[in-house]
Amino acid sequence: MTQTPGDAPILEDGEKILAEFRPDRGKYWRDHGVMAVILMALAGIVLWAIDSPYPAIGSLGAILAVGVRAAYLAGETLSLRWVLTDRRLILPGGQRAVMLGDIATVRPLLGDVQIITTGGDKHLLKHLANGADVVRRIAQARDKRAKRRAA
Template identity: 55%
Template sequence: MGHAAPLLEGEKVVQEFRPDRTAYWRAHLVMAVILGIFAGLILLWQGNPYPVVGPVAAVLAIGVRAAYVASEALAEVWRLTNRRLLGPAGRVVPLTQLGTARPFLGAVQVTTTLGDRHLIKYQSDPAAVATRLQLAGQRAGHG
């Protein structure tokens, strides 16, 4: 996913937001169940005599994909410093440009004042991460 942005002189990491393995697998399980039900219903609607194939195929496909990309997804660490939010692949958000941070299905959606959006995925407590980021942005705006 590329390298993280380097720290500036005098910049300190305040907190890291690492993906949670349990949240990762739970998100994929939920996706597999929902898509499996949907696939089974479509096969029923089409009159397929074996609608159970839909849920089984959905679970297998999502499970294989989840296993294949797990190491990459679980390596995406976001760092909050005293000046910026640093993400994977060199993403950088100055705290003065931090607009909103909201929990979103096990993740946190960060929107900057410029309208850019970033997703901090697979957090064990997305509400706490969003609150922490909102506070950091408010402090920077008043700083």
């Protein structure tokens, strides 16, 4: 069964949802604003360094490119949803999941949250309003699951 981002995840028998994480609209636009400013500066510097007569136009082009990209991807990105259960972290779309016992590392990464599995797979939860809280909640769920399995 194909799920759309708005569908509820398919849970296993007895599995409980602990939390749901969605991108924050304000954070999404702030992240893109920072990216636009950085790329604007880089474009201006490169064009100035190669002695182009149009470094300001290149800088404006960089800002516009990031803005158009952000606007184009906003609907898709802001509809993503990660679901934390007592057994796994269900990735957007509901078709793939990371078992809590397979999470080797969960850490903040430039305001987002990076998950690294014991197999080396990496997943990024982007544009979250409170990345530190998400890290704490995933780590707590993982540690609690590990204690239950050890008992």
